[in-house]
Amino acid sequence: MSQASTEFTNPCIAVIVPVHNGERFLPDCLDAIAAQTFRDFACILVDDGSTDRSAALGDGYEARDPRFVVLRQRQSGVAAARAAGVRAGQNLGARWFAFCDADDLYHPGFLQALYEAARSSGQQIACCRYDCFTGGIPAEAPAPGETTILQPPAHLDALLHDHNVDYGLWNKLYSAELMTPEVLDNGFSYNEDLLANWDLFRHAQGVAYLDFAGYHYRQHSDSASHRALPPESIDQQRQTAVYIREHASPEIQQSANAFYYEKLVYLSSMILRRDDPTAYRVQINELWVGIRSGLKDPNLGRNPRLPLRIRIAAWATVHFPDLWRKVCRSLLKDRR
Structure with a gap:
């Protein structure tokens, strides 16, 4: 100064x-x-x-x-x-x-x-x-x-x-x-x-x-906001969502749970749009485990606060991963 x-x-x-x-x-x-x-x-x-x-x-x-x-x-x-x-x-x-x-x-x-x-x-x-x-x-x-x-x-x-x-x-x-x-x-x-x-x-x-x-x-x-995200970005965004979920009061817990699950689905789509997602192998496997295990959980995949589009994306990620990757690459052009 x-x-x-x-x-x-x-x-x-x-x-x-x-x-x-x-x-x-x-x-x-x-x-x-x-x-x-x-x-x-x-x-x-x-x-x-x-x-x-x-x-x-x-x-x-x-x-x-x-x-x-x-x-x-x-x-x-x-x-x-x-x-x-x-x-x-x-x-x-x-x-x-x-x-x-x-x-x-x-x-x-x-x-x-x-x-x-x-x-x-x-x-x-x-x-x-x-x-x-x-x-x-x-x-x-x-x-x-x-x-x-x-x-x-x-x-x-x-x-x-x-x-x-x-x-x-x-x-x-x-x-x-x-x-x-x-x-x-x-x-x-x-x-x-x-x-x-x-x-x-x-x-x-x-x-x-x-x-x-x-x-x-x-x-x-x-x-x-337009740069491709490195693997550590995926890790830190997920860690932020975990922190929010863990530090939410009972009054806001349902909202925080929905945010956490939506973040898992969003980050997965971010990786799937990449031309070569192999550098994100660890991250995508962790995300898919979280998405799959939460799919029928009333606090996560069946949380009433979760938007319908996220529920559909989570379902597609689990049941039709190859098709869903093609959809992500076709529709999501940014941050490649």
Whole structure:
């Protein structure tokens, strides 16, 4: 952190932007943050060992606007970068935390809307929908004045099953009372955001939800969401689902069981779409054992919370594996 940036203290919100070789889209991302109608924020850009001009671009914003801060670290992964940003935000005295990926964009009213929703509702987490774009951003509508409160355990159920709430950290605002570097830097490289949110949501007394697309999620071939998943990703995603199932209260257990079984079926389909799945032999065998053993289990394959499409996919995985692999390869083109 530069000497000049330390003069800007006690921001209401710290916006954490982890970046690794993101110069292509980073200026758009930082421009959207600078254009927020809510002005009392610090933007902490954490350069995670970039070899391109990402850090230099951040330096330019820091030189022009004291609210922008650039941190540099050896490449340690996105979770460690976010944790470093939170530590810096804590040192500045931030009272709330938000996150933005370096290739995405905020709606101009994103921070204002979520801050007002959190404050008016008394909740420690506020959330909104997101939309996806490839070229120009979708038409932006103003944030609604009405806030929906997701009370426990409905907020945890929404985290697991409602794609409007989603697993991501980036469409949410968190109170500094909840947020810690440790909850972010959880040792995972995949599903690290879901794992962090599960622990954050479990300690929150609900979530304030706004039904508007406040976060614009860019789709492009180099994004993490489009890269082929290595075997360790399959392991970590399954471990996350196991953790959630094991740490679910009785009120949310049925939902967590359904999430766990759906994750097994989903990960199996991810492997089956691969051109050469042999590197995943251990993972696919473990997944198939779990899917087969749970097929008639009322807590898993016959869980009433399980979508019909997942039940059909599980049945096909067990009874017609060769045909099901052809279906997966035909219909599921991404992440190969």
